[in-house]
Every structure is written in structure tokens, then in C-alpha cells.
Amino acid sequence: GLPEGWEIRKSKTHNRHYYFNPSTKQSVWDPPEGTNTDQLKEYFSALKEEPTQVRAAHLLVKHNQSRNPSSWKNDNITISKQEAIDILKGYEQRIKSGEVTLTDLAQTESDCSSHKRGGDLGFFTKGQMQPPFEKAAFGLKVGEMSGIVETNSGVHLVQRLG
Numbered sequence: 001g002l003p004e005g006w007e008i009r010k011s012k013t014h015n016r017h018y019y020f021n022p023s024t025k026q027s028v029w030d031p032p033e034g035t036n037t038d039q040l041k042e043y044f045s046a047l048k049e050e051p052t053q054v055r056a057a058h059l060l061v062k063h064n065q066s067r068n069p070s071s072w073k074n075d076n077i078t079i080s081k082q083e084a085i086d087i088l089k090g091y092e093q094r095i096k097s098g099e100v101t102l103t104d105l106a107q108t109e110s111d112c113s114s115h116k117r118g119g120d121l122g123f124f125t126k127g128q129m130q131p132p133f134e135k136a137a138f139g140l141k142v143g144e145m146s147g148i149v150e151t152n153s154g155v156h157l158v159q160r161l162g
């Protein structure tokens, strides 16, 4: 709901939002002339729903294109990305059927060192994890599990814990 050319920025120093116009380089604290204040209110209330940090567990299957194709399980991972996806699809079905939990399966099957903690990565804010993983984790409700997420580490299932 901002007039053409304006965008909302978050000031870290003042921990509040301001309005910036990249072409004129103007930055102001109050919404510029012509702002649709109802839409602005909706924007900020939606923003409040998005958490600043989440806690998530993941089950990672690495493959031969992974940035670090080795893990506690296997010091030389050679399976293809498609094979990794097929394996993860199998895990996904078993978790969805209620046969096992992601946490249990991650303990023995995840190629991440977090397997020791059932895949639990603890709380993290934006900017810490690779973007596709962050996008998936922040888009989940607590308890919800993602579909297959691809990062440079490999392919993952992600479950939000908190």
C-alpha cells in the first residue's frame, strides 16, 4: 500500500520500520503521502504472525552433488540426487503413515551431525540456514513437516518444533 517507488525497511539500530525510496534515496519514519494505511496495517499484522526464530529438526540425505558429500554414516557419499530424493520419499511416507517420527528416523538415517539429537537444530533466526531451508522452516506451523527441501547440503525433510 505504499506509493510507487517506496519500500518498507527495518532499522536495526532503532528496531523499528522506516520508509525508503531507492531512487530518491529518501528515508522517512512516517508513511509517505499516498500510503494506503489500511493495507499498511494488514502488512504489519501479518508480519507479527511470522516468527523471528524457529526451532526445527531435519532429516538430511546427502548425495554426490552435496557440498560436503560425507557424514558420520558414510565417509564417501556417491548416491545420485534422484536416489537421495527417492530414499527421502520413502521416509516421508513412513512418517506420514505414523509408523515412525522424523526425530526417531533422523537418529539413524540423517547425514547431519544433528542426528544425535534426532535432527534437532535448536532455535535459529533468519540468516543462519541456507535460504531454501530457512524458507521451509519459517513457513511451517509448529509440529508441521515440510515436503522435500533441496539445499547445497542435500535433500531434507524439516519439522518445526517450536
Ligand SMILES: N=C(N)NCCC[C@H](NC(=O)[C@@H]1CCC/C1=C/[C@H](COP(=O)(O)O)NC=O)C(N)=O
Pocket: 058, 060, 067, 068, 112, 113, 121, 122, 124, 128, 129, 130, 133, 151, 152, 153, 154
Ligand atoms: N545454526 C546452527 N544450528 N548450525 C549452523 C548451521 C549452518 C548452516 N547449515 C545449513 O544450512 C544446513 C542446512 C540446514 C541445516 C544444515 C546443516 C548442515 C548440513 O551438513 P553440511 O552440508 O554442513 O555437511 N550441517 C551443519 O551446518 C549453513 N548456513 O550452512
